[in-house]
Amino acid sequence: MTIASLDATSRPSVGHLLVRKEDEDEFVLGNPDTGRFVVVPEAGARLIELLAAGHTVAEVASILEEELGEPVDVVDFVEMLVEAGLLDEREAAGETPGEPAEEADDQAGRGKKKVKYWVVSKIPPWVVKPLFGKAAWTFYVGCLVATLVMFVADHSLLPSYEDAFVVTDIVLSLLITNVVVMGLAVVHEIWHAFAGAAAGVRSQLRLERRGIFTVLETDLSGLWALPPGKRYSPFLAGMAFDSVVLFVAVAPRFAWSRGWIDLDPTMVRFLAMLVLSQVGKLAFQTMAYLRTDMYLVMATATGCKNLHQVTRLSLKKRIRKLSPQEQAILRNADAKDLRVARWYRLLYVAGIVWMAWFVLNFVLPAAKVTLGWASGVMVGAPPLSFYWWEGILLVCFALVNLTAPLIIAVRNRLRARRAAA
Known part of the structure; x- marks a missing residue:
């Protein structure tokens, strides 16, 4: 896909994305709001870090080329994040992220639907933590x-x-x-x-x-x-x-x-x-x-x-x-x-x-x-x-x-x- 408003001067809004090291050279990149996660190499995690710091697409591409010794297509990477459901087009273009509008139906991407979380998911952690502590698991x-x-x-x-x-x-x-x-x-x-x-x-x-x-x-x-x-x-x-x-x-x-x-x-x-x-x-x-x-x-x-x-x-x-x-x-x-x-x-x-x-x-x-x-x-x-x-x-x-x-x-x-x- 191609996002018309995404260019070298764009500052994609990625601050809400989570980046966690999964393996020696792999990182989990995801959006907790939509429940979409992908595995990216270290360069992808570094790219997100630079975008989150406020750099433009062109600045990130320049920094990464200097660090890695080869060019990186930042626009293509951001468009991949949109396709994977981690960003929407407004966020990719640099707008402030709002409420998650859609999410994939499952890991195979079966259609899209409104995100509707059950009330149980809004329970504060301290309320249910005793059900899953050491004593509880010993009982189970x-x-x-x-x-x-x-x-x-x-x-x-x-x-x-x-x-x-x-x-x-x-x-x-x-x-x-x-x-x-x-x-x-x-x-x-x-x-x-x-x-x-x-x-x-x-x-x-x-x-x-x-x-x-x-x-x-x-x-x-x-x-x-x-x-x-x-x-x-x-x-x-x-x-x-x-x-x-x-x-x-x-x-x-x-x-x-x-x-x-x-x-x-x-x-x-x-x-x-x-x-x-x-x-x-x-x-x-x-x-x-x-x-x-x-x-x-x-x-x-x-x-x-x-x-x-x-x-x-x-x-x-x-x-x-x-x-x-x-x-x-x-x-x-x-x-x-x-x-x-x-x-x-x-x-x-x-x-x-x-x-x-x-x-x-x-x-x-x-x-x-x-x-x-x-x-x-x-x-x-x-x-x-x-x-x-x-x-x-x-x-x-x-x-x-x-x-x-x-x-x-x-x-x-x-x-x-x-x-x-």
């Missing part, structure tokens, strides 16, 4: 360890797909299960946002797709402005919450199975449903190939920048020829990404196998029961009767769950096309 880990011990001691506590049905009425069971699961999913994401707020990072909640699953996702792009060590707590916060809920669901059933307490049968089944939900969520987060919470932890720990795409393309080229653009991505990939991808691809393939197993052992059996019951009711019940409408409702529910990931995939592809245009 303790809940997970205690739960694993109870699972080992009593295998009957392990979940089964049948646990999704709390009562004999399938429609009511699915209603209860889905309301509870969705409610816990929202709190899971809010816990990510709380941890982000504790670290001083704003957040945004959105609907996304991971493989065949429809998921809620907390956008914490601002974490990339923080040192790696400060990112782990927000990344793991959702799993910490899930571990507490899992412990709360397993402990009463463990005590009940040993006759220590008395529980109503419906409560036992409800707790079993919670166990199924939370085990599924925690297992899902370990599927790094879907860019889940554990993927972010692993990418941060290894210092990778584009591990998922590099791994996917390295596997894809074994099956069919890559496009010129894909070949260029692999050719220009960071050395760390290429090195880690050699073993990460094993986790990638294992994740695909796990998802297939989960579908065969949980999704399809549950769908078979649901659709079988619905079809039986619709055939046997009088048309327009209560049970007939229950069957219709179940079919609609199943269709929504099956088609939601496809709808989101189409939405993302359309946004990508609009962004490319």
